[in-house]
Each structure stands twice: as structure tokens, then as C-alpha cells.
Amino acid sequence: MGVTARVVEFPDPAAREAAEESRAVAAAAGGDRSAFERLYRCHVGRIHGLCLRLTGHRETAEDCVQETFVSAWRGLARFQSRSAFATWLHRIAVNTVLSRQRGLAYALESAGDGPSGALDRQAADDAPPLDLEAAIAALPDGARHVLVLVGLYGFSHEEAAGALGIAIGTSKAQLYRARQILAARLDLVLEST
Secondary structure, eight states, rough: OOOOOOOOOOOOOOHHHHHHHHHHHHHHHTOOOHHHHHHHHHHHHHHHHHHHHHSSOHHHHHHHHHHHHHHHHHHHHGGOSSOOHHHHHHHHHHHHHHHHHHHHHHHHHHTTOSSSTTHHHHHHHSSSSHHHHHHTTSSSSSHHHHHIIIITTTOOOHHHHHHTOOOOOHHHHHHHHHHHHHHHHHHHHHHHH
């Protein structure tokens, strides 16, 4: 009489987390607020970092984070699992930031103040930033957006171009521009110390 051993497989932690997130997304889509709160707690830090790096302003980033999660809650029933929930949430955050910046640009140009952010960038150019976060925040919008998405968050140029509504070549050029500006600014800081 032979004894056969039964092997019990435990999913790896990433698979277990993905399954838990999938259940939370389904529950939240059905109106379960506590499930959505778990999703919020899991993703709010990364979404805040993304918004902060894209906007360069803490208060604006906090507003964008809030708008992102409100939009996610409202649109959760339409979420399709073809992509990861985190990817979908990042896309909402990028669109929220860009929409807010377009509205601000329109308001400033309508008021006759010129292109949005020009005064902030000029002030930033007068005093070299002392750290990398400040240097990134001082970049022109297009260069900062591509640097954050491609250089920091690992988007491909195709994904960044799609999210930003620009050509792939423009994405590559903006990343090059961002790196050149950062290198020059950080060199100035190193020379002055």
C-alpha cells in the first residue's frame, strides 16, 4: 500500500496580492466603500508621488489626488481588467493633472498673464535648486511630465506619448531636454558648493 503525498501550492505573494486587489476592485465596483478604502490606502502614496512630481506643487498635487480617487470611484463600474488597477489609476491621475494644467493655462492666458507657469519657471531659474525633487519641479511642464512618466515611473515612450497626447518623438525629445536641463542645474549647484 503506497502513500501518495498531496502537494499544496501556495501562490507567490504577488499573485496573492493581485487576487486580493481583484476581489477588492469587484467589491468596490459593486458599491462596497470599505473595499474602495482598501484600494485607496494601497495606492494613495504612489498616486500622490506621481501628482506631486507632475505638478511640482504640494497643494495642487493633493487636489489632483483627491480628484483622481473621486473619478476612480465614479468610474469603477466601467473598469475593465485588461490592465492592472494601478495602471488604470495612474492614467486617471495623469489625465487629472493635465486637465487641471490646461484649465490653468487657459485661465492665465485669458487674463493676459502669458503662458502658464512662465513666472514660476523664471523664479526657479534665478535660484538653482538644491535637491533633485526641486530641480524636477522647476522643469518646464512638457519636459517634467515625460521625465516623471518615463524616467521615474517606467512608462514606455509610447505609453507616455499616449497619456500626454503627444508624438513618440516629442516624448523622446522632451526626455532628452529634461535630462539636459537637470544636468546643467545640478552642475551649477555642485559648482556653488
